[in-house]
Amino acid sequence: MAERFSRRGLFKLSLAVGASSVVATNDTSDGPNLAEAVSRLIAKRQAVEEEVSATLFLEHPFQESVSREAQGFVEEAPVTQGQSPQGALDQGPGPENSDATFPNNNSKIERPKWDEATLRNPVRRIIIDQPLVGLTIDDGYLVPDETLDLLIEKKTSATFFMLGSNLQRNPYFVLKALDARYEFGNHTFSHRLLTTLGNSDVEREIKRTEEVLGQIAPGVTTQPFFRPPGGVYDSRVIETVAKLGFRSILWNVSGDAGSMTAEQLNGHYLSLVDAAKPSPWGSIILTHFQPKTLRLLSTVIDGLRKRGIEPVSLSRLFNASG
Numbered sequence: 371m372a373e374r375f376s377r378r379g380l381f382k383l384s385l386a387v388g389a390s391s392v393v394a395t396n397d398t399s400d401g402p403n404l405a406e407a408v409s410r411l412i413a414k415r416q417a418v419e420e421e422v423s424a425t426l427f428l429e430h431p432f433q434e435s436v437s438r439e440a441q442g443f444v445e446e447a448p449v450t451q452g453q454s455p456q457g458a459l460d461q462g463p464g465p466e467n468s469d470a471t472f473p474n475n476n477s478k479i480e481r482p483k484w485d486e487a488t489l490r491n492p493v494r495r496i497i498i499d500q501p502l503v504g505l506t507i508d509d510g511y512l513v514p515d516e517t518l519d520l521l522i523e524k525k526t527s528a529t530f531f532m533l534g535s536n537l538q539r540n541p542y543f544v545l546k547a548l549d550a551r552y553e554f555g556n557h558t559f560s561h562r563l564l565t566t567l568g569n570s571d572v573e574r575e576i577k578r579t580e581e582v583l584g585q586i587a588p589g590v591t592t593q594p595f596f597r598p599p600g601g602v603y604d605s606r607v608i609e610t611v612a613k614l615g616f617r618s619i620l621w622n623v624s625g626d627a628g629s630m631t632a633e634q635l636n637g638h639y640l641s642l643v644d645a646a647k648p649s650p651w652g653s654i655i656l657t658h659f660q661p662k663t664l665r666l667l668s669t670v671i672d673g674l675r676k677r678g679i680e681p682v683s684l685s686r687l688f689n690a691s692g
C-alpha cells in the first residue's frame with residue numbers, strides 16, 4: 371500500500387480537528403511523498419485524539435483509482451460460477467499456509483462465547499498459566515500488506531483492529547489475511563470517539579464495519595472483539611456495544627502511538643511486558659499499522675520468544691484462559 375502512495379503526484383491532505391483543520395500538500399515543504407506526510411499527520415492525529423474527534427481527509431488523484439482498483443480486485447477474485455469471493459477462500463488454505471506453517475492456526479480456534487455479564491466487562495489483560503500474550507494491531511492506515519507479510523514470515527498470529535473505512539480500502543489485504551488465517555476485531559468505521567456520539571451513531575460505527583467485512587468475505591465477523599477508538603469509553607458505550615455482542619478489549623502494553631522512535635520502542639515494549647503484573651503471560655499488546663511499528667515488530671516478536679513467550683491472536687489467548 372505505502373509503495374502505491376509513494377508515487378509523486380499533487381495531493382492535499384487535511385486533518386480536521388474540531389472547527390479548525392491542518393492541511394498538508396506535497397508541493398510545499400511537506401516532502402516528496404505521501405506516505406511520509408500521512409504518517410506525520412496520523413502521528414499528530416493520534417496525539418490529539420484524546421481531546422477532540424478528528425477526521426482525516428485524503429484528496430489525492432489516486433484516491434479514486436485506488437478504490438476503483440481495489441473494487442476491481444474483489445470482482446476479479448477467482449470465483450467459480452455461483453460461488454462468493456469467500457467461496458474462493460474456502461477452497462482451503464493455500465499450499466504455503468498448511469497447519470504446519472501456522473501453529474497458532476486461528477481458523478481452528480473458536481472465538482470466545484461470552485455471556486451478557488462478560489460482554490459488559492472491559493478487559494485490559496487476562497490471567498493465564500500459559501506463556502502467551504495477545505498481539506493486536508490497530509487502525510490500518512499504513513503498511514497493512516507489509517505488516518501482514520512480516521507476521522506471515524515470522525509465523526506469528528495476531529488480531530487486527532482495522533477500521534471499517536480501511537477494510538473498505540484494502541479488500542485485497544483482508545482476503546489475504548483471512549487466507550492466512552488471521553482474525554479481525556471491530557474498531558469502528560471511522561475512529562470517532564464514541565463518548566461524543568449518541569447510541570445510534572455508536573451502533574452505526576460498529577455495524578458498518580461488520581457490513582464492510584461481510585461484503586468482502588461473507589460470513590466473516592469481527593465479533594466478539596471490540597476496541598474503542600483511543601481506548602476512550604464510558605458505561606453507555608460499553609452497554610451499547612455489549613448489546614451488539616461485543617466485549618471491549620483494551621491493553622496493558624502499548625507505546626507506538628506517541629513520538630517515540632522505533633529504536634526507543636523496542637526496549638519500551640519488552641520492558642513493559644517484563645514488568646506486567648502479576649505476570650507477563652496474559653498481557654494484551656497494542657500496536658498500530660505504521661512504518662515505525664513495522665520496524666519494531668520483528669524485534670519485539672524475537673524478544674518475546676527469547677523469553678519463552680508466544681504472541682498470539684485474541685482467540686488463542688482467551689482460549690488459553692479455559
Ligand SMILES: [Zn+2]
Binds near residue numbers: 508599
Ligand atoms: Zn485506533
